Amino acid sequence: MQKTSNVDRIIEKAREMAITFELKPGARINESALSKDLGASRTPLREALNRLVAEGYLTFQTGKGFFCRALDPKRIMDLYETRVAIEVEAVRLACLRATDGELAVFRAYLNQTEPAYSQGAEVSELVLADEDFHLYIARLSQNDELLRLLENLNGRIRYVRSIGLKTMQSAPPPQAPELSLTAHRRILDALVARDADAATATMRAHIERRWEEATEAVRIAYSQIYVPEDLSREVL
Amino acid sequence: MQKTSNVDRIIEKAREMAITFELKPGARINESALSKDLGASRTPLREALNRLVAEGYLTFQTGKGFFCRALDPKRIMDLYETRVAIEVEAVRLACLRATDGELAVFRAYLNQTEPAYSQGAEVSELVLADEDFHLYIARLSQNDELLRLLENLNGRIRYVRSIGLKTMQSAPPPQAPELSLTAHRRILDALVARDADAATATMRAHIERRWEEATEAVRIAYSQIYVPEDLSREVL
DNA sequence: GAATTTAGAACTGTATACAGTTACGAATAC
DNA sequence: GTATTCGTAACTGTATACAGTTCTAAATTC
Structure with a gap:
């Protein structure tokens, strides 16, 4: 311990x-x-x-x-691009290395988390559930370094996501979780079929979809952080 | 300053x-x-x-x-795989973002470093020259995070390379530098042609070629580090 | 003789003190 | 009124001291 x-x-x-x-x-x-x-x-x-x-x-x-x-949009874009680099390679390696047994367990895991997505769960929980899916694949790649880097990237991106989602709660584009879930299923299917090209392509598209959400979230974050700051400066 | x-x-x-x-x-x-x-x-x-x-x-x-x-072979393999992940994405982005002018400057740089490869230069210099080529591409990708990660990976892999090359000096497989140079040229040509698939494929093959050299180097490193240790223990 | 306990040495974890540097503002010169 | 200089306050950089933990080895017991 x-x-x-x-x-x-x-x-x-x-x-x-x-x-x-x-x-x-x-x-x-x-x-x-x-x-x-x-x-x-x-x-x-x-x-x-x-x-x-x-x-x-x-x-x-x-x-x-x-x-x-x-906190600037450029940096967020860099982080997302790095996520693509790491995760595309991770899913490719997982395709080569994961045993059929491991993939069966993975499918069971995915089925089990499904209810959480459909019932309107806390958005922060959804983010963590999504992270878990991606970390799972990194683990299946059997590469400790890729896993470590992905954990680090997740930590640095998480706040942007949570801010984005926080505002989404008030005006929700509600089918996002289902879309995500569908992409996850397609990635798993490609893994089971040992179709590395399909797996990497799906992974890339899945991550890139979150892109604009993220830059949008940065803009929102700016307004939330700096406007109050400026206001308080007005008072002084 | x-x-x-x-x-x-x-x-x-x-x-x-x-x-x-x-x-x-x-x-x-x-x-x-x-x-x-x-x-x-x-x-x-x-x-x-x-x-x-x-x-x-x-x-x-x-x-x-x-x-x-x-220092174990598994870890070295992980690091090389991570290099592939980072560099394949970097060269893809460079393909999209580098201007023709930048690529012309890049070609001039490559031509200029060529003599150093052909004349039997210090191996440690060759390693650094090779690193510079790869860092150059990471810079062309305009992604600070990928660049940062590659610098980190280089630092952690360098010692394995230098040990491998140190022993290579005594019994050299001498065409390695030229091969490397050829691969670099092919990558640049693919960049100029905006052929992302060719660029990434060449990059992947180029890095993976160093793979077995690296694991071999780890074995050599083990013998160099631990054998003397054990001998000195015998003396005590 | 082997295993277990215990005392001590060595080392890590943290607080604090002080030296050196930077930043800020007042005072002075123009 | 503006710019420049200087002094002071605040903060960072480093050393050192001490408390708490871990490791080692000797001593004791079976």
């Missing part, structure tokens, strides 16, 4: 704050203040921040300190 | 030590001893080590400390 240390707790919390914009994009991070908030000293906090830099959540300048990464 | 801090220096040095096996794979890292060697205290050293963990060079266990990553 892996005993979780203080640093792990801090990383989790700081990552959370970066994701939810509790730390504003581009803003400098005040180490003393944040360490006090988190109930630890600066030493473990800096260790956590260093790790988040390497994970791509923060940036760092010598003598200046740590900064939240600016 | 970015002033380089002490931590940057330490990271560079520690990464170097991990790459060259000055720190043995799987071995625990003694922070006090290493910090003394590097002429710094444990605080900046631990910051550096944490970053190297996130970059994939080291592992970490709470309460136990930092460890060099074990």
